[in-house]
Amino acid sequence: MGIREVADAAGVSITTVSHALNGKGRINERTRRRVQQVAEQLGYRPNTVARSLAGGRSGLIGLAIAQTSDGEFAISDIAFYSHLMNAATIAAFDRGYALVLASGAQEAAWNNLWLDGLIVVDPIRDDPLCAEFRGRGIPVVTTGRIPEEDGGHWVDCNHFEATPAILDHLAARGARRIALIGTAPITSYSLDTRAAYQQWCKQHDQEPMIAVARAEESAGFETTQKLLRRAGRPDAIYAMLDRLAIGALLAAQAEGLSVPGQLQVAGCTDSDAGKREHLTAIVVPPEQIGRAAVAMVADLIEGREPPEQHVWVPTRIVPRRSTRRKALVRERLPA
Amino acid sequence: MGIREVADAAGVSITTVSHALNGKGRINERTRRRVQQVAEQLGYRPNTVARSLAGGRSGLIGLAIAQTSDGEFAISDIAFYSHLMNAATIAAFDRGYALVLASGAQEAAWNNLWLDGLIVVDPIRDDPLCAEFRGRGIPVVTTGRIPEEDGGHWVDCNHFEATPAILDHLAARGARRIALIGTAPITSYSLDTRAAYQQWCKQHDQEPMIAVARAEESAGFETTQKLLRRAGRPDAIYAMLDRLAIGALLAAQAEGLSVPGQLQVAGCTDSDAGKREHLTAIVVPPEQIGRAAVAMVADLIEGREPPEQHVWVPTRIVPRRSTRRKALVRERLPA
DNA sequence: GAGTATCGCAAAAACGGTTTGTCCAAGTCA
DNA sequence: TGACTTGGACAAACCGTTTTTGCGATACTC
Numbered sequence: 011m012g013i014r015e016v017a018d019a020a021g022v023s024i025t026t027v028s029h030a031l032n033g034k035g036r037i038n039e040r041t042r043r044r045v046q047q048v049a050e051q052l053g054y055r056p057n058t059v060a061r062s063l064a065g066g067r068s069g070l071i072g073l074a075i076a077q078t079s080d081g082e083f084a085i086s087d088i089a090f091y092s093h094l095m096n097a098a099t100i101a102a103f104d105r106g107y108a109l110v111l112a113s114g115a116q117e118a119a120w121n122n123l124w125l126d127g128l129i130v131v132d133p134i135r136d137d138p139l140c141a142e143f144r145g146r147g148i149p150v151v152t153t154g155r156i157p158e159e160d161g162g163h164w165v166d167c168n169h170f171e172a173t174p175a176i177l178d179h180l181a182a183r184g185a186r187r188i189a190l191i192g193t194a195p196i197t198s199y200s201l202d203t204r205a206a207y208q209q210w211c212k213q214h215d216q217e218p219m220i221a222v223a224r225a226e227e228s229a230g231f232e233t234t235q236k237l238l239r240r241a242g243r244p245d246a247i248y249a250m251l252d253r254l255a256i257g258a259l260l261a262a263q264a265e266g267l268s269v270p271g272q273l274q275v276a277g278c279t280d281s282d283a284g285k286r287e288h289l290t291a292i293v294v295p296p297e298q299i300g301r302a303a304v305a306m307v308a309d310l311i312e313g314r315e316p317p318e319q320h321v322w323v324p325t326r327i328v329p330r331r332s333t334r335r336k337a338l339v340r341e342r343l344p345a
Numbered sequence: 346m347g348i349r350e351v352a353d354a355a356g357v358s359i360t361t362v363s364h365a366l367n368g369k370g371r372i373n374e375r376t377r378r379r380v381q382q383v384a385e386q387l388g389y390r391p392n393t394v395a396r397s398l399a400g401g402r403s404g405l406i407g408l409a410i411a412q413t414s415d416g417e418f419a420i421s422d423i424a425f426y427s428h429l430m431n432a433a434t435i436a437a438f439d440r441g442y443a444l445v446l447a448s449g450a451q452e453a454a455w456n457n458l459w460l461d462g463l464i465v466v467d468p469i470r471d472d473p474l475c476a477e478f479r480g481r482g483i484p485v486v487t488t489g490r491i492p493e494e495d496g497g498h499w500v501d502c503n504h505f506e507a508t509p510a511i512l513d514h515l516a517a518r519g520a521r522r523i524a525l526i527g528t529a530p531i532t533s534y535s536l537d538t539r540a541a542y543q544q545w546c547k548q549h550d551q552e553p554m555i556a557v558a559r560a561e562e563s564a565g566f567e568t569t570q571k572l573l574r575r576a577g578r579p580d581a582i583y584a585m586l587d588r589l590a591i592g593a594l595l596a597a598q599a600e601g602l603s604v605p606g607q608l609q610v611a612g613c614t615d616s617d618a619g620k621r622e623h624l625t626a627i628v629v630p631p632e633q634i635g636r637a638a639v640a641m642v643a644d645l646i647e648g649r650e651p652p653e654q655h656v657w658v659p660t661r662i663v664p665r666r667s668t669r670r671k672a673l674v675r676e677r678l679p680a
Numbered sequence: 681g682a683g684t685a686t687c688g689c690a691a692a693a694a695c696g697g698t699t700t701g702t703c704c705a706a707g708t709c710a
Numbered sequence: 711t712g713a714c715t716t717g718g719a720c721a722a723a724c725c726g727t728t729t730t731t732g733c734g735a736t737a738c739t740c
Contacts, residue, residue: 012696023720028698035699036717058459059403060696062394063725069457070445092423099446108458110405110443111434122404123443124393227621256621283618286562286591347726358690363728370729373688395726398695685738693730700723708715 011054020048031056068124071107071307073098074139075131087225087251089281090296091131094153098129098300105308127307129153132197149310151303155198163310165302165321167294169199172278172325173206176248176292180274181214183333185246189219189237191230191258192250203250203278219244223254230257231264238265238273246274246333252281255289259332275332288331298323346389355383366391403459406442406642408433409474410466422560422586424616425631426466429488433464433635440643462642464488467532484645486638490533498645500637500656502629504534507613507660508541511583511627515609516549518668520581524554524572526565526593527585538585538613554579558589565592566599573600573608581609581668587619587626594622594667610667623666633658 017024022045029035030045062068075091095111102109110123127149133140135157143150152164180188190207193200204220211218221237223229230249234257237244249255255277262273269275277284280291302321309316352359357380364370365380397403410426430446437444445458462484468475470492478485487499515523525542528535539555546553556572558564565584569592572579584590590612597608604610612619615626637656644651 013698014696024697025699025720025722026718029719032698035719038718041718055456057398057696058457059394059397060725061698063392063398063727064696064698066698066725068394070443088424088427092427095446103447106457108405108445108447110445111430112438112443121390122393122441227617282562349726359727360690360692360729361688364689367728370689371687376688392726395695396728398697399726399728401695401728681740683739685736687734687736689733689735691730691732694728695726698724701721703720704718706715706717709713710711 011052013054013056016045016049016052016054019052020045062124067126067311069107070110070123070125071102071304071311072112072123072125072128073109073131074112074128087253087279087281090279090294092296094131094296094300096300097297098304101301101304102308105304107304107308107311109304126311127151129303129307132199133157134196135159149307151307151310153299153303157196157198157201161319163306163316163319165299165306165323166198167299167325168322169202169325170206172292172327173203173248174210176276176278176290176327177207177210177214179290179327179329180246180248180276180333183246183270183274185274187216187219187242187244188246188248189221189244190248190250191221191223191233191237191254193225193254194222200250207248217242223257225251225253227253227257227260230254231261232257234258234261235265238262238267245272247276249275249277252277252279252284252289252291255291255332256283256287259287259289270331270333276327280328285330290330290333291328293326293328295323295325346387348389348391351380351384351387351389354387355380397459402461402646404442405445405458405460406437406639406646407447407458407460407463408444408466409447409463422588422614422616425614425629429466429631429635431635432632433639436636436639437643440639442639442643442646444639461646462486464638464642467534468492469531470494484642486642486645488634488638492531492533492536496654498641498651498654500634500641500658501533502634502660503657504537504660505541507627507662508538508583509545511611511613511625511662512542512545512549514625514662514664515581515583515611515668518581518605518609520609522551522554522577522579523581523583524556524579525583525585526556526558526568526572526589528560528589529557535585542583552577558592560586560588562588562592562595565589566596567592569593569596570600573597573602580607582611584610584612587612587614587616587624590624590626590667591618591622594624605666605668611662615663620665625665625668626663628661628663630658630660 013024013027017027026037027045029037030042031049058069073095099109125148128143130137130140130150130152132154133152133156137156140150140152140156152162154166155164156162177188192203195201195204208218221233223233230253234247238261247258249258255275258275259269262269267273276290278292279294284291302323306316348359348362352362361372361376362380364372365377366384393404408430434444460483463478465472465475465485465487467489468487468491472491475485475487475491487497489501490499491497512523527538530536530539543553556568558568565588569582573596582593584593590610593610594604597604602608611625613627614629619626637658641651
C-alpha cells in the first residue's frame with residue numbers, strides 16, 4: 011500500500027511512481043498512465059504525513075475564532091461563523107487543504123500544530139495570534155482588518171459604504187435621530203461602523219448617539235430602553251448585531267412604541283431570527299468571506315501573490331417591515 | 346531549530362534529546378533537565394509532522410457533520426453543532442489532538458487526510474463514512490447511534506427516557522392528545538423519539554399523531570396548522586427541534602389558539618430562540634456530548650478501551666410558559 | 681576479582697514519501 | 711562522425727522525528 015508496492019507492481023522505481031502521480035519529472039506518457047492505473051488498482055493513497063515531511067508543508071490551515079477561556083463562544087453570531095467555517099472547510103478541501111479549528115484560548119496548542127497558513131476571524135488590535143504567526147513567517151489572512159494596522163492580507167465588507175447606506179435608508183423613511191447600538195469597538199467592523207456613523211451624522215447635521223452593549227438580546231433591550239427614555243429619544247436604531255436589533259424591538263414594545271411608526275430598527279447582519287422578526291438588515295455573506303479567505307491564504311502558501319491583497323465582499327440591504335412606513339403588526343401569538 | 350540543534354547545544358545525541366523531552370528512555374535526571382532547559386532556551390518545538398511519521402499517528406481527529414453537496418448545512422440546529430464542535434475542539438487540544446472539520450460532501454477529501462480517529466455527528470443508517478473508516482481500522486465514535494446497528498462506540502442522550510418525561514410533563518398539565526412533529530426518521534434521535542412516543546401512546550391509551558417536517562420554522566408552522574385543523578386536533582405538541590416548535594407557536598397564533606391554554610408546545614433542544622419564545626424544552630448539552638466523544642475517540646486511538654463503550658449524556662426539562670397553565674401573554678410588540 | 685545487572689547514552693534503522701543528481705540511449709546538428 | 715541535446719528512468723539523499731539495539735562504564739554479587 012506504499013509507493014514501493016506500486017513501484018514493484020508497475021515494474022518501475024519509486025521515483026517514477028512519484029513523478030507519474032504528481033505530474034512532475036520528465037516521463038513517458040505511456041509509463042505515466044500505466045503507473046496511474048496500477049496505483050488506482052492497488053488503491054494506493056499517498057501518506058499525507060510523509061508527503062508533508064518531505065514537501066515541507068502540512069496541508070493544514072488554521073481557522074481561529076475568538077473564544078473565552080472557559081470554552082464558550084465569545085463570538086457574537088454563531089450562525090454567521092458557522093456558515094463561514096463551513097464554506098471555508100469546503101473551499102480548503104477543494105484546494106487540498108484541511109481546516110483545523112483552533113480556539114484562541116488554547117495558545118499552547120498552536121505550537122504543537124504545524125500550520126501552513128492561518129485565517130483569523132475578526133482580529134482585534136495587536137492581535138497576538140496574527141503577530142505570532144507572522145513572526146514565524148506563516149501566511150495570515152484575516153476576515154475583518156486588524157485595527158490600527160495597514161497592510162496585511164484580508165477579506166472584509168465595506169462598512170464605510172454599508173453604514174451610510176443603511177442610515178440613508180432609515181433617513182429616507184423619515185428618521186431624524188438615528189442611534190447606533192454597537193459592540194465594543196475592538197474589531198474593525200465595530201470601529202468602521204462607528205466612524206462611518208459619526209461621519210454620516212456630521213454630514214447630515216445630526217448629533218451622534220452611540221451606545222455599546224454586550225451581544226445579547228437582553229443587552230439590546232436594556233440599552234434601547236435607556237435610549238428611548240432620554241430627552242431627545244431616537245426615532246430609529248441601527249444595531250450592529252441582529253441580536254441587539256431584536257432586543258431593540260422588544261424594548262420598543264415595552265416602551266409602547268410602534269415599529270416602524272415611532273421607531274425604525276435595522277440590524278447587521280441578517281439572520282433567521284431577524285427574518286422571523288421582519289427586521290431590515292444588512293446582508294453580510296459569510297460563505298463568500300470564508301471562501302475568499304481560503305483562496306487568499308492558499309495563494310500565499312503556494313507562493314503566489316493573490317490577485318488582490320484586500321478583498322471587499324459586497325453587502326446589500328434587505329428592507330423588511332421594521333423600517334417600512336406601514337406599521338409592523340404583531341401577527342403572532344395572541345395578546 | 347531542529348532536534349539536532351538542541352542535541353548539539355546540549356552536547357548530547359538526538360536520541361537523548363528525544364528521550365529527555367518525551368520522558369521515555371533511561372536517562373539521568375540531571376541530563377534530562379539540562380536538555381529540557383536548552384530546548385526551552387532555544388525555543389525548540391518538535392515538528393509535528395515528523396513526529397507523526399515516526400510515531401505512526403497524525404494527531405488529527407476528524408469531525409464529520411452532514412452537509413449537502415452545495416455547501417449548505419444540512420444540519421438542523423446550527424447553534425447546537427457549533428457548541429458541540431467548539432467543545433470538541435478544546436477537548437481535543439487538551440489531549441494533544443487537533444480537530445479537522447470535514448464535510449460529508451467531500452468524500453474524496455477524506456482520502457487525502459490521515460486521521461487517527463473520527464467523530465460522526467448524527468450518523469444515518471449504514472453510514473458510509475463510518476463504514477469506510479471502520480474498514481480502514483480507524484476508531485470511529487458517533488454522537489447519536491447508527492440506526493439499526495448494535496455495538497460501536499457512541500455518545501448519546503437517552504430519548505427513550507427524555508421523550509416519556511416530556512410527554513408526562515405535558516399530560517400532567519392536562520394534555521390528552523399530544524402530537525409529535527419530527528424530522529425525517531433517519532437518525533437515532535429521530536427514531537428513538539418516535540419509538541418512545543409510540544410506546545408512551547400505547548401505555549396511555551392515546552392514538553399516535555406523528556408528522557414529519559423539514560427543519561424550518563415554516564415547515565413547523567404548516568405542519569402544525571394541518572394538525573390543528575384535523576378533526577381530533579391535538580392539545581399539545583412535542584416538536585423534535587426548537588425551530589419546529591417555534592413554527593408550532595406561530596401556527597397556534599394563526600389559528601387563534603392560546604398557548605398553553607388551548608395548545609401546549611414543547612421542543613427539543615433548548616435554544617436562545619426557544620428561550621425568547623418562552624418555550625418549554627428538553628436540554629441536550631452539546632458541550633458534554635462533544636467532550637465525551639473526544640475523550641472516547643482519544644482513548645481508542647491510544648489503544649485504551651474507554652471506560653464505557655456507550656455514554657449516555659443526561660438531559661433535563663426546562664419548563665417555561667409554553668406549557669404553563671397560566672396563559673402565555675404576548676409581551677412583545679404591540680398588536 | 682570474575683561474573684552479572686544496571687545505568688546512561690549514542691548509533692542507526694525506520695516512517696513514507698519528494699527531490700536531486702546521474703546515467704544511458706536515442707536523436708540532432710555541424 | 712563526433713559533440714551536443716533530450717527524454718526516460720533510477721539510486722540515493724533528505725525531511726525531522728521516534729524507537730530499537732548496542733555498547734561501554736559503573737555498581738553489585740558471591
